[in-house]
Amino acid sequence: MAFKSDIEIAREANKKPIQEIGDRLGIPTEHLLPYGHDKAKISQPFIDSVQDRKDGKLILVTAINPTPAGEGKTTTTVGLGDGLNKIGKNAMICIREASLGPNFGMKGGAAGGGKAQVVPMEDMNLHFTGDFHAITSAHSLLSAMIDNHIYWGNECDIDLRRVAWRRVVDMNDRALRNVALSLGGVANGFPREGGFDITVASEVMAILCLAKNLKDLEQRLGDMIVAYRRDKSPVFCRDIKAEGAMTVLLKDAMQPNLVQTLENNPAFVHGGPFANIAHGCNSVIATSTALKLADYVVTEAGFGADLGAEKFMDIKCRKAGLRPDAVVIVATVRAMKMNGGVAKADLGAENVQAVKDGCPNLGRHIENMKKFGVPAVVGINHFVTDTDAEVQAVMDFCASLGVEAILNKHWEFGGEGITETAKKVVELCESGEADYHPLYGDDMSLADKIETVCKEIYRADSVVMDNKIRAQLKDWEDQGYGHLPVCLAKTQYSFTTDPTMRGAPTGFDIPVREVRISAGAGFIVVVCGEIMTMPGLPRTPAAESIHLNEDGLIEGLF
Structure with a gap:
């Protein structure tokens, strides 16, 4: 059976004007700042006006450790939002924005897949509303002002060997990892070593995603340590006097972006910090605002539960005062088989024993989530090659740990294919079981x-x-x-x-x-261990097959 590509499905979407999506959330038209007909930013005055409302229920979607077999965490997040609406609940989703680097490299985008997608998918995976460009520009402004400060006398007495602030660009470019700066003579400054990270690894990105408002943003930007003096005392961004201008560049980027799913349900897509080097979650302002507008908010954290959910619980929730009510741990039969030792090329063949051998990875994530006091359900993201016996093996394993596992078919059927999980999530949220607490206290060393x-x-x-x-x-x-x-x-x-x-x-x-x-x-x-803050492109990057067809439509994106 031939399935349509994600981009073909997205192109056929019956999108509603963004004002209709905003109206569902009670956002007046004057507080929507449209970018075309199908996306808009939410004004800060409106966000301020809803702060006295009661919060809805917060659901985190996380996953097992990622494998080349694919897990479908974002697809499940989108599908679950649609599924909750399908069973009559007022729900919305909050996800991260996509980085250009992975889009043109190997990983792909961040809008979900199949019948569980956020649209407009091409815009979301490319320039969207310009947030990442604004972050890159603000980061670059500070980079320029640091070297300019050094050039014009170095009043802060910065040690050129201890400039901690690197440059950024939102593209995978290994040639920029380590560079020599200010070459070419006196007029170009003092030569030193430097380098580039990808934009999502910028501290500016992490700050935008944790700041509560523009005042908090400016304070945090000023608090960044950009260099050290010879006595190793820190030089802050505020010493360079850059935080005000950076905030101006980030003024619009701070406002959450409203879009819709294929089933016309509301979604905030905002921010995207690196999930290795930072906390890997969408913005606090988007999540906290969504909780004021919907009864159920579905969000996700980067990578597997060990890396992503831990940071969501220990950093984002701690900093923002969020209290999650339920967790969905995404797993696939294919990934279980890979964890059980099966090669990617052999994943299509039934191998129940390999599924059982790989389940301990899932089991450890289940046990870890219990340490944060939030009840969990396992969502098995269905692939057409899964057999009943393999799916049952995962369900039986989860049952042995006291957790229910449910087969989800949202990729193929949209919200209709995940209603059973949606009902279970509502049950967990309303059970009062959640007793969220971080893993460690603030006062620990x-x-x-x-x-x-x-x-x-x-x-x-x-x-x-x-x-x-x-x-x-x-x-x-x-x-x-x-x-x-x-x-x-x-x-x-x-x-x-x-x-x-x-x-x-x-x-x-x-x-x-x-x-x-x-x-x-x-x-x-x-x-x-070894972590790359500037990825490289693969031998055959996705960019080689991305182009405009004769009708002016994008081909090869997915």
Whole structure:
């Protein structure tokens, strides 16, 4: 049976004018700032006007560790939002914006798939409303002002060897990872080493996604540490006097973007911090506003539950005062087989034993979610090659852990294919079972916070940190940063720092290679193993097959 591509399905969408979608949420037309006919930003005055309303229920969609077999976390998020509306609930979704780099590289976009998509998918996966461009511009302004400050006398006495602020571009470009700056003589400044990260790894992105309003945004931008002096004292963004102009550039980008699903249900798509090096969730302002407008809000966190859900619970919820009511853990039979040792080329053949062998990865994520006090259900994202016996093996495994697993067919049937999970989610939300709490307290030492995540979530035997790293953590505590949560940056493919170790490995250590402070965003980044903040393109990038056809329509995007 031949299925239509995501872009073909999206192109056939019967979209409603964005004013109708806003009207469903009670947003007056004058508070919608349209970008064309099918997307709009929400005004800050309207957001301010709904703050006294009661919050709806918050549902997190997370997943097992990602595999090349695919899991479908965003597709499930969109499908569940449609499914909740299908059973008569007032629900909306909140997801992240897509980065251009992965779109033209290998990963693809971030609008869902099949009959569970957010539209307009082409716009969302390309320039959208310009938020990422604004973030890139604000980040670049600060980069320029730092080097300009040094050029015109270096009043802050910045040590050129200790400029911590790198540049960004929203594209995968390995050639820019490490560069030499200011070459060419006196007129171009003082030569030094630098480099580029991808825009989603910028602290500006993390700040935009955690800030409550423009005043909070400006304060956080000013708090960013951009360099150090020879005595190792920090130089802040506010010392460079850049935070005001950066806020001006980010004024519109701070406002959530309203779009719709294929079934014309409302969706906020806003922000997109790197899920390794940052917290990997959509913006606080979008999620908190959605909770004032809908009875049920479905959101997601980047990568698997070990990396994404942990940061959602320990960073986003802690910082924003959010209290999730239910968790959906997405798994696929195909991914279970890969965790059980089956090669990607052999996933189409039935192998119940491999499914059983791979289930411990899912089991560990189920156990981890219980540590945050939020009830969970497992959503099995259906593929046409799944057999009844394989699906039953996953269900039986989950039942042995006291968690229900439900087969979802939203990719093929939209909201109608996930109503059973929607009903279960409502049941969990209304049960009063949720007793959310972060994994660790604010007053725990930074080193102990790192050890807690590594041992409780990743199940490491020990954490390897040399004395230099421990001394740096102690220095930050002495400077008043000890209350900050930790953001572990590691591979998403494994509980370990080795991406090839699938399943639920034991008997390993977590090596901490480096620690960084994101003082404006408000967390300590802990780099474990090798992490790329500037990805490269694959041998055959997706960009090679993306083009406009004779009708002027985009082909090859998906």
